[in-house]
Amino acid sequence: MQDVLSLAHVPPRDGRIVILTGAGISQESGLETFRDPDGIWAKVRVEDVATPEAFARDPDAVHAFYNMRRARHRTAAVAPNPAHLALARLEREWPGDMLIVTQNVDSLHERAGSTRLIHMHGVHSKARCNGCGHVVPWDGDMSTADECAGCGAPGGLRPHVVWFGEMPLELDRIQAALSTCDLFISIGTSGNVYPAAGFVKLVRRLGAAHTVEINLEPSRGASQFEESHYGTASTTVPAYVAALLAAAA
Ligand code: APR
Numbered sequence: 001m002q003d004v005l006s007l008a009h010v011p012p013r014d015g016r017i018v019i020l021t022g023a024g025i026s027q028e029s030g031l032e033t034f035r036d037p038d039g040i041w042a043k044v045r046v047e048d049v050a051t052p053e054a055f056a057r058d059p060d061a062v063h064a065f066y067n068m069r070r071a072r073h074r075t076a077a078v079a080p081n082p083a084h085l086a087l088a089r090l091e092r093e094w095p096g097d098m099l100i101v102t103q104n105v106d107s108l109h110e111r112a113g114s115t116r117l118i119h120m121h122g123v124h125s126k127a128r129c130n131g132c133g134h135v136v137p138w139d140g141d142m143s144t145a146d147e148c149a150g151c152g153a154p155g156g157l158r159p160h161v162v163w164f165g166e167m168p169l170e171l172d173r174i175q176a177a178l179s180t181c182d183l184f185i186s187i188g189t190s191g192n193v194y195p196a197a198g199f200v201k202l203v204r205r206l207g208a209a210h211t212v213e214i215n216l217e218p219s220r221g222a223s224q225f226e227e228s229h230y231g232t233a234s235t236t237v238p239a240y241v242a243a244l245l246a247a248a249a
Helices: 052-057 059-074 082-093 108-112 171-180 196-206 233-248
Strands: 017-021 098-102 117-119 122-129 135-137 157-161 183-187 210-215 227-230
Touching: 017 082, 017 196, 052 059, 059 122, 059 157, 082 098, 082 108, 082 233, 098 171, 171 196, 183 196, 183 233, 196 210, 210 233, 227 233
Parallel strands: 017 098, 017 183, 098 117, 183 210, 210 227
Antiparallel strands: 122 135, 122 157
């Protein structure tokens, strides 16, 4: 039986919804988060695998890090969980506009059926040429031996992922969506990394949107949200979506 949450606010039926997701929404799919005690940054240093300087210094180590994460993502055990599926349902059934802005570089939202989606930190399932910027799908391992399909420059391929110190993708489109939305929902993110961590403040400054946090525990930005629901994403997100759709029916 689906739990249904009591909502503090229901947007208008033609309301525009923007949803920010982080690693917490994929945790129950078997993908590690970053800052939980057993998270990725407890095992490997950002400075060694997730900066342009790291790639210039030791590209093999950076490729190995993303090859491991790409391989993990290919295992049968890693699949969309009920939270991803609930957001895909919301996209299908919500009468207004909806956009997911994810910080995640996995493809679980797509595999769940979501289509209105921005990967602001890129995806590890694509490669980008350091020289010409050509981006192509990439599911296997990547190494410095691989060449760019666009310009043929040897050794210039990198994961199409945004590293620390780099500009996230599609910020103009994201800001436009944030400034016109009626409901902003943040799911499974600790609120540690900007600009995503600042979206709730932007929404409240720019528009009249209601703000909701759905997370395992209060994030760093918890006090900025008008409504919050805490619990695991695979139970809390479907319950929230069910309540939203019931209220809009
Ligand atoms: N259900 C809901 N929330 C969960 C669950 C779960 N099953 N498991 C963990 N969480 C929550 C944690 O409590 C935490 O608040 O998800 C959040 C994960 O936080 P982080 O590990 O910091 O991940 P995220 O916020 O997505 O990191 C943002 O930092 O390292 C960079 O580029 C990386 O995109 C990433 C960015």
